[in-house]
Amino acid sequence: MTGEETSARPDAPLIFERSRAGRRAGRPPRPDLPVPELPSSLRRTNPPRLPEVSEPELVRHFTTLADRTFGVDTGFYPLGSCTMKHNPRVHERLAGLPGFRDLHPHQEDDGAQGALELMCRLQQMLAEIAGLPAVTLQPAAGSQGELTGLMLMRAYFADRGEERDTIITADTAHGTNPASVTMAGYKLEKVETDARGNLDLADLRGKVNERTAGLMLTNPSTLGLFDEGIEKVAGIFHDAGALLYYDGANLNAVVGISRPGDMGFDIVHYNLHKTFSQPHGGGGPGGGPVAVRERLEPFLPVPRVVQEGDVYRLDSDHPKSIGRVRGFAGPFGVFVRSYAFMRAYGPALKEMSGVAVLNANYLLARLRDAYDLPYDRLCMHEFVLSARTLKREHGITALDVAKRLMDYGIHPPTIYFPLVVPEALMIEPTETEPKERLDDFVDAMRAIAEEAAKSPELLKDAPRSRPVRRLDEVRAAKQPVVRYLFDAHPALVG
Amino acid sequence: MSSGYLSLTDADREEMLAAIGASSVDELFEQVPPGVRLDRELDVPPALGEAELVRHIEELAARNVHIGAELSFLGAGIYDHYVPSVVDVVLSRGEFLTAYTPYQPEMSQGVLQAIFEYQTVICELTGMDVSNASGYDGMTVAADACFVAKHALPDRRKIVLAETLNPQVRQVVKTYAPGFGLEVVEVAHTNGTTDPEHLAAAATDAAAVLFQQPNFLGCLEPAPELAEAANEAGALAIAHVDPMSLGVLEAPGAYGCAMAIGEGQGAGNWPSFGGPHYGFLAARNDFIRRMPGRIVGETVDADGRRAFVLTLQTREQHIRREKATSNITTNQTLLALAGLATLSWLGPQGLREVGETCLALSQYARERIPLEPVFDAPTFKEVAFRTPVPARDVIKQARERGVHPGYALGRDYEGMDDVLLVALTEKRSAEDVDRLAVVLEEVCQ
Numbered sequence: 001m002t003g004e005e006t007s008a009r010p011d012a013p014l015i016f017e018r019s020r021a022g023r024r025a026g027r028p029p030r031p032d033l034p035v036p037e038l039p040s041s042l043r044r045t046n047p048p049r050l051p052e053v054s055e056p057e058l059v060r061h062f063t064t065l066a067d068r069t070f071g072v073d074t075g076f077y078p079l080g081s082c083t084m085k086h087n088p089r090v091h092e093r094l095a096g097l098p099g100f101r102d103l104h105p106h107q108e109d110d111g112a113q114g115a116l117e118l119m120c121r122l123q124q125m126l127a128e129i130a131g132l133p134a135v136t137l138q139p140a141a142g143s144q145g146e147l148t149g150l151m152l153m154r155a156y157f158a159d160r161g162e163e164r165d166t167i168i169t170a171d172t173a174h175g176t177n178p179a180s181v182t183m184a185g186y187k188l189e190k191v192e193t194d195a196r197g198n199l200d201l202a203d204l205r206g207k208v209n210e211r212t213a214g215l216m217l218t219n220p221s222t223l224g225l226f227d228e229g230i231e232k233v234a235g236i237f238h239d240a241g242a243l244l245y246y247d248g249a250n251l252n253a254v255v256g257i258s259r260p261g262d263m264g265f266d267i268v269h270y271n272l273h274k275t276f277s278q279p280h281g282g283g284g285p286g287g288g289p290v291a292v293r294e295r296l297e298p299f300l301p302v303p304r305v306v307q308e309g310d311v312y313r314l315d316s317d318h319p320k321s322i323g324r325v326r327g328f329a330g331p332f333g334v335f336v337r338s339y340a341f342m343r344a345y346g347p348a349l350k351e352m353s354g355v356a357v358l359n360a361n362y363l364l365a366r367l368r369d370a371y372d373l374p375y376d377r378l379c380m381h382e383f384v385l386s387a388r389t390l391k392r393e394h395g396i397t398a399l400d401v402a403k404r405l406m407d408y409g410i411h412p413p414t415i416y417f418p419l420v421v422p423e424a425l426m427i428e429p430t431e432t433e434p435k436e437r438l439d440d441f442v443d444a445m446r447a448i449a450e451e452a453a454k455s456p457e458l459l460k461d462a463p464r465s466r467p468v469r470r471l472d473e474v475r476a477a478k479q480p481v482v483r484y485l486f487d488a489h490p491a492l493v494g
Numbered sequence: 495m496s497s498g499y500l501s502l503t504d505a506d507r508e509e510m511l512a513a514i515g516a517s518s519v520d521e522l523f524e525q526v527p528p529g530v531r532l533d534r535e536l537d538v539p540p541a542l543g544e545a546e547l548v549r550h551i552e553e554l555a556a557r558n559v560h561i562g563a564e565l566s567f568l569g570a571g572i573y574d575h576y577v578p579s580v581v582d583v584v585l586s587r588g589e590f591l592t593a594y595t596p597y598q599p600e601m602s603q604g605v606l607q608a609i610f611e612y613q614t615v616i617c618e619l620t621g622m623d624v625s626n627a628s629g630y631d632g633m634t635v636a637a638d639a640c641f642v643a644k645h646a647l648p649d650r651r652k653i654v655l656a657e658t659l660n661p662q663v664r665q666v667v668k669t670y671a672p673g674f675g676l677e678v679v680e681v682a683h684t685n686g687t688t689d690p691e692h693l694a695a696a697a698t699d700a701a702a703v704l705f706q707q708p709n710f711l712g713c714l715e716p717a718p719e720l721a722e723a724a725n726e727a728g729a730l731a732i733a734h735v736d737p738m739s740l741g742v743l744e745a746p747g748a749y750g751c752a753m754a755i756g757e758g759q760g761a762g763n764w765p766s767f768g769g770p771h772y773g774f775l776a777a778r779n780d781f782i783r784r785m786p787g788r789i790v791g792e793t794v795d796a797d798g799r800r801a802f803v804l805t806l807q808t809r810e811q812h813i814r815r816e817k818a819t820s821n822i823t824t825n826q827t828l829l830a831l832a833g834l835a836t837l838s839w840l841g842p843q844g845l846r847e848v849g850e851t852c853l854a855l856s857q858y859a860r861e862r863i864p865l866e867p868v869f870d871a872p873t874f875k876e877v878a879f880r881t882p883v884p885a886r887d888v889i890k891q892a893r894e895r896g897v898h899p900g901y902a903l904g905r906d907y908e909g910m911d912d913v914l915l916v917a918l919t920e921k922r923s924a925e926d927v928d929r930l931a932v933v934l935e936e937v938c939q
Contacts, residue, residue, distance in 0.1 A: 006795075006797070006799075007797070011799065011800065012603070012604070012607060014607070014610075014611060015611050015834075015838055016611070016614065023841075024840075024841045024843055024844060025578075025580070025838070025839045025840075025841065025844075026578055026839040026840045026841070026844040027847075028576065028840070028844055028848045028851060028920045029851060029920050029921075029923070030847060030850070030851055031854060031855065031858075031923060031924045032924070033854040033855065033857070033858050033924055034854060034857070035850045035853050035854045035857075036853055036854070036857045036872070038714075038742065038743070038872065039714075039872060041716070041718055041744075042714055042716075042718075042743055042744055043742065043743070043744060044740070044741065044742055044743055044744050044745065044846075045744065045748060046745075046748070047741070047842045048615075048740060048745070048842055049618050049842065050615060050618060050619075050837050050838065050840065050842045050845060051615075051837075051838040051841060052841045052842065052843075053838060053841070055580065055839070058580050058583075058835070058838055058839060061838075062580070062584050062587070062608075062835065063583070063587070064604070065590075065603075065604035065605070065607055065608050066587035066589040066590055066604055067604065068603040068604035068607070069587075069589040069590060069593050069601075069602055069603070069604035069605045070589065070593060070601040070602065071588050071589040071590070071591065071592035071593040072588075072592035073588030073591070073592045074588070074589060074592075077592075077594070079594055079597075082594050084592075084594060085499075086499060087591065087592050088499060090544050090547065090548065092585070092586075092591075093548070094547075094548065094551045094555075095766075097551070097552060097555040098555070098560050098562055099554075099555030099556055099557070099558040099560050100555050100558065100560075100766065100767065101560075101764040101765075101766055102560040102561040102562050102574075102764060102765060103558045103559075103560045103561070103765060103766065103767040104560075104561055104566060104568045104572060104765045104767070104898075105572055105765060105766075105767050105768030105769075106570055106571075106572065106901055107558070107559060107560075107568065107767075107898075108889065108890075108893070111558060111559035111893070112558050112559070112767065113558065114553070114554035114555055114556065114557030114558045115554070115558050115767050117554060117557070118551075118554050125538045125539075128536055128537050128538055129536065129538075131532075140630035140631065140634065140769070140770070140824075141630065141822075141823070141824035141825075142824065143811070143821040143822055143823055143824065144630065144634070144821075146821065147670075147673075147821060150673075151669065151673065154672070154673070174811075174812075174823075175810070175811035175812040175813070175814070175815045175818065175823075176811050176821045176823055178811070178815040178816035178818075179811035179814075179815060179816060179818040179820065179821035180821040181816060182816045182818070183641065183670070183673055183674070183820070183821055184673040185672065185673035185674065185675060188816045225525070226523075226525045226526050228525055228527060230527065230530060231527060231530060254526070255536075256532060256535070256536045257523055257526065257531065257532060258523075258526050258530050258531050258532060259530075259532055262530050262531075262532065263530045264530075273824060279591045279592050280592065280593060280594045280595070280824075281590065281591060281593075281826075281828030281829075282593045282594070282595070282596065282602070282605040282608075282609075282827040282828055282831070283593075283594065283595035283596065283605075283609075283788065283824065283825055283826075283827035283828075284595075284628070284770070284824045284825040284826040284827045284828065284829070285630075285769070285770030285824070285826050285828060285829060286824035287770075301669075322669055323665055323666075323668055323669035324633070324662060324665040324666050324669055325666060325669055325670075326630055326631055326634050326666060326769075327571070327631045327632065327633040327634075327666075327768055327769065327771075328572075328662070328767070328768025329767075329768055330768065330769060331768075331769035331770035332766055332768050332769055332770075333766045333767075333769065334769070334770055336551070339551075340547055340551060342538065343539060343541070343542050343547055343550065343551075344497065344499070344541060344543075344544070344547055345497050345499075345541055346538055346539060346540045346541030346542070347535045347536045347537075347538055347540070347541070348497055348541055349536060349538070350535070350536060351497065351500070352497065352500070354519040354520075354522075354523075355500050355502060355519075357519070357522050357523065358502070358507065358510060358511070358514075358519050358522060359502075359510075361510075361514045361516070361522055362510040362513055362514060364514075365513045365514045365515070366513060377525065378514075378516075378522055378525060380525075402598065403600065406598070406601060411598065411601055412598050412601075414597075417812070431500055432499055432500065432501060433501060434501035434502065434506070435501075435502060435503075435506040435510065463600050466600040466601065466603075467603045467604075468599070468600055468603055468795040468799055468801040469600070469795040469796040469797055469799070470600065470796050471599050471600070471793050471794070471795050471796075471801045471803050472793045472794050472795070473599075473793065473803055473805070475793050475794070476791040476792070476793035476803050476805040477805050477806055477807070477808070480624075480782060480789075480805060480806060481791055481792040482613055482624050482782070482789055482790065482791050482805070482806075483610070483613050483614040483617045483623070483624065483625070484610070484611070484614040492792060492793065492794050492800065
């Protein structure tokens with residue numbers, strides 16, 4: 001066990017509780033000019049109750065909050081499907097270069113040649129990795145990439161005069177897939193996974209028809225398994241005139257090994273914050289570029305970055321484009337980091353994926369006898385265990401295992417996902433972990449399995465070493481308190 | 495050559511392969527059918543060591559003309575407000591930088607509490623009851639707000655946009671609207687602002703009306719009257735607001751808006767060629783269970799200690815799947831925390847002073863610059879001036895003199911090829927405006 005007991009830790013005050021009337025940190029410039037009077041109907045009546053703090057307290061506040069947060073920099077973070085790899089620090093230095101950080105997005109193209117060239121080069125590398133020719137960098141995250149991909153399908157079929165209204169997803173899909181399907185105005189149909197963890201081809205054949213616009217699939221799947229029938233799956237959709245969309249959430253398994261375009265996918269999104277090491281930032285920012293086959297290229301979002309000789313420019317003259325999906329040409333700071341990451345590896349990106357798969361299979365080999373293994377195959381970059389035997393025999397759930405891992409100084413894996421596995425623990429070590437950290441995790445997981453039998457209260461009571469113990473999450477949802485209410489703030493504590 | 499980002503020794507690899515019972519890493523990929531394997535090396539440029547990498551990327555950065563290299567008056571949605579050094583504290587802490595979405599609250603109390611504080615600050619600025627944990631940017635939050643309106647008023651199939659709303663915001667709404675089953679209608683401006691009567695006429699049967707304050711042309715809209723027109727038509731009034739204006743301009747919650755949205759960049763994020771930034775989306779309590787994205791709530795732990803957690807998750811895609819209120823998972827937490835740090839650094843007094851400086855400089859620019867302001871309406875920090883030659887030519891010639899004078903509104907608005915939009919933040923001084931005036935005098939002769 002690591003860390004001091006929860007009861008020994010002080011509480012962290014809210015920034016509003018550090019506030020004192022009249023105190024301040026920032027003093028903006030005040031030129032010696034008259035301030036014009038605003039019309040009274042537009043003038044602020046009650047000032048916003050922003051914190052009133054000095055800089056020393058402000059710095060302490062954020063330091064305290066950082067101390068109460070666990071990142072990849074703190075320790076092992078095997079959160080399945082999130083690819084919590086090390087984020088090289090040189091990226092922060094590069095994204096902070098004044099030529100990038102202080103570059104206005106409305107700057108004329110001739111004043112942004114370096115930025116546009118970087119984006120163009122990034123597009124070329126992404127196209128090579130996907131095995132598809134045309135790339136847009138615009139989408140802000142994987143889920144927006146999904147939505148963009150579905151809009152591309154809609155525009156493509158509308159252009160061909162075809163009416164197709166259904167998208168098929170796997171029962172192992174991330175929740176973003178069905179949510180994106182709804183936002184794009186499509187109907188959803190689900191296809192089952194067979195006993196080996198591949199798409200059930202018989203189920204699929206019965207569901208694909210002339211109303212099917214396409215498939216959305218993660219490959220390897222959220223079970224960490226490569227679909228062994230992917231060529232047949234692609235054939236079924238293409239024979240029906242439908243398209244295949246590749247959810248790049250798990251691309252970290254196959255870079256330089258297998259390309260989605262070669263698997264038969266027509267549209268691919270990448271998660272730059274997973275595979276290409278944009279830091280996750282406590283939940284963002286991300287980047288979700290999309291690559292497509294030639295026939296979908298006319299529909300890509302605008303603006304696009306194009307190269308003409310030695311000159312780069314933004315181009316919006318594409319009449320069939322679906323339009324704009326976010327501001328400007330995309331999250332540029334993310335592009336700097338991902339470009340740097342890819343240039344640091346070069347063709348050895350293949351080794352990145354190889355080691356990610358090696359690390360995952362090593363953990364699987366060493367944990368397979370301590371937990372249930374629902375799909376007994378070699379895995380790719382992640383794998384799914386189940387705590388169902390612990391639950392049946394000792395009343396210990398995946399949640400209890402996750403909470404107990406915290407006391408060992410390890411961030412829990414993804415739990416209760418994918419939905420097809422009961423008491424699921426989805427584990428993704430990534431390529432950047434040394435063997436010692438993998439062994440620490442194995443030791444912790446095996447110790448926890450033994451604790452489950454011998455002293456289950458240790459698990460039920462966990463965590464004991466974090467700033468707080470388990471939370472009353474039902475209360476949070478039933479009586480939502482989603483902002484500080486100053487004098488009217490309810491006294492929940494006690 | 496093995497990357498320095500990888501951690502296994504050759505001995506580790508051998509030991510691990512032995513534990514797996516495989517002879518090579520290639521063997522682990524046997525499940526990938528031969529027909530879909532790449533049988534050659536990736537065709538990407540060769541690997542660079544860190545020093546070479548820095549040199550290469552510094553060379554690219556040096557080919558850009560950034561704000562510090564010109565005296566820049568560019569705005570039009572992205573603004574050069576001062577980013578205080580406390581932001582570096584937030585961005586440089588690896589715990590914030592390298593954590594994921596706080597699904598496990600015991601591991602993430604710090605970032606959860608910071609998001610709760612961010613939500614409070616956004617509610618205070620906008621006069622709303624609830625804010626989400628951030629959206630992608632000021633454009634996509636507008637589409638999110640339309641999705642909320644569609645579900646709040648399912649019988650209404652129309653969204654009304656003021657033409658003075660940021661063109662990129664309107665473009666994003668139009669991209670999303672067909673999937674939502676919504677039709678988009680635009681209301682033209684009258685001498686730089688939106689006529690409440692025109693808006694009222696368009697708002698009949700609309701689910702939502704979106705307008706911007708201050709608007710894209712730099713003018714202050716009669717925002718309370720626009721909100722009233724929307725409300726009388728039974729549509730949701732949604733104001734797109736500039737956070738840095740809300741120390742001096744009225745909060746949308748005070749004039750009857752259902753939701754307030756906006757681009758957060760000016761509060762704590764660098765321009766960064768368009769991102770990443772954060773968008774904010776706040777609403778009245780009526781919409782709390784229809785909100786898109788993450789929301790952090792307060793609760794207690796097993797000992798009764800105050801604690802924070804992602805809440806109302808039954809709205810979200812990982813629980814609700816195809817019935818979710820949006821598909822958002824990744825949002826913009828780190829950028830939103832930079833916003834929290836900036837707004838805390840300013841405090842209410844500092845934010846008001848920033849607003850007053852913007853007002854004073856824009857008034858000074860109206861008087862000092864030898865061009866006619868195009869519109870009569872009051873302004874906040876941007877002023878549209880009529881140029882005697884196309885604004886694009888003015889920009890080109892002024893840049894040759896080291897000054898970027900602003901944004902050519904003809905990029906977006908027909909008939910405005912001779913309109914230059916000049917932005918004035920608190921980082922510009924009266925002397926900067928004097929220099930702009932001299933350069934415009936020279937190039938507009």
